[in-house]
Amino acid sequence: MAGHVEYPDPVGRPDMAFALDDVSLDALPLDGMSMINGRDAMGSGVLRNVTLGVRPGRFVAVMGPPRSGKSALLNVIAGMVKPTSGSVRWGTGEKPEAAFVGPVEELPRQARVREVVEQSGSHADASVLSRVYHGAGLWWSRRRRVAALSAAARQRLAVAREAATAPALLLAAHEPGSRAVREMNALSAGLRGIVDSCRLTAVMVTDDPVAAARADSVIFLRRGEIVDMAAGADPGLIHACLARINRLA
Template sequence: MNVPLEMKGVTQVHGRGANEVHALRGIDLTVREGELVAVMGPSGSGKSSLLNVAGGLDTPTSGSVHVAGTDIARRGARERAAVRRRDVGFVFQDLNLVPALTALENVALPLELDGMRPGAARGDAEAALAEVGLLEAADRFPEDLSGGQQQRVAIARALVGPRRLVLADEPTGALDSVTGDAVIRLLRARVDAGAAGLLVTHDARYAAWADRTVHLRDGLVEGGGPGSDGAGLDESGELQGADA
């Protein structure tokens, strides 16, 4: 069985010469099925870069990024797009949904793009929406949904069909605490059901829902040099279940 996400020696450098910026410096990170990993760190520490590289939105300067067994660091844009359709789902802070598509169509989007027949895609999307408790909102447009509902639809889309890895970038950032808690609880539940999750957050309270937390600073995993996946922080798992 392939590991959902395995990053090894990932570096990312932007610019050249005097403008050179090292966003990531030799990151090793593995996220297994049923595991939710939180990534914390100050602004500019490389959290979003890590997420973008993990999801194939960006390519690393060096290192490997295996998603469900495929090294997307060595693949072209078209193949990375295919990986995003089948293996990876993103959840952002806000404006996650395509406004011109209904909730159901938003969830079915990666399946339809991958060539699944509309009826089958719709069936899978309904199942995913049912799992997040929003089947009744299937035909509503995003503008008719609350912020929390939109994030739940985004989580459903991130894990629709064969997708088993969700990359969440501050998914609670635009929500009040009650709604935010509900979204994190849902994410946790989806991971417990077999998915894998990488959660970028500023909020330790939400990080506590993760199986372990990785702290980034200046592109490095804090507490470990290049090549570290924060294994030394595995003890942070003791925070697990603090609220659970």
């Protein structure tokens, strides 16, 4: 394993945002119930014997070749899909409130930043909203219209909109070609800032080593199994790990 491995934490620890104990999933349902439309659903063995624990307030990146189980893992973590075997536990003891960072195209272009964030976080107090703005780097852009923001700022706004709901889990996915590199980096930067400012737990699927390097830990999947993990790794080390796994895929 690469770098200093922090995950999985010992099974049974009480202070977990979520924990997967020997989880397997035969297929990702295609009935629209999953949070993310997983192209991993083809074939069998979507997830195999996954054991993973993540503490609250952590940012985790998930990487791997196509159809390695990344989308399936995100759906299981969110409680949207029940595993075929094994168990999933959350810190609250119940299925968590999970928010998925949607595409920037869904943002209302003529609305102001504060309208987008504060409408989403209508039940949040001023201190929570302040941490969201600062974490996403949008404090000085609160009165600007979405259409006037840069592509990177709009991506951070998409993160802030979901973070304002104070979810137990904040999830994001990036598949090759779905976002420009600069937007992917803005997504990971926004998640990093929100995790640090609001102490949320975030999980991001990505294929970009630079974006993944902002996470506390990186999990590498291959054919539904966790085959490597790294904590505090730089982009070069992450790229090397991913390249080795891709050669084996």
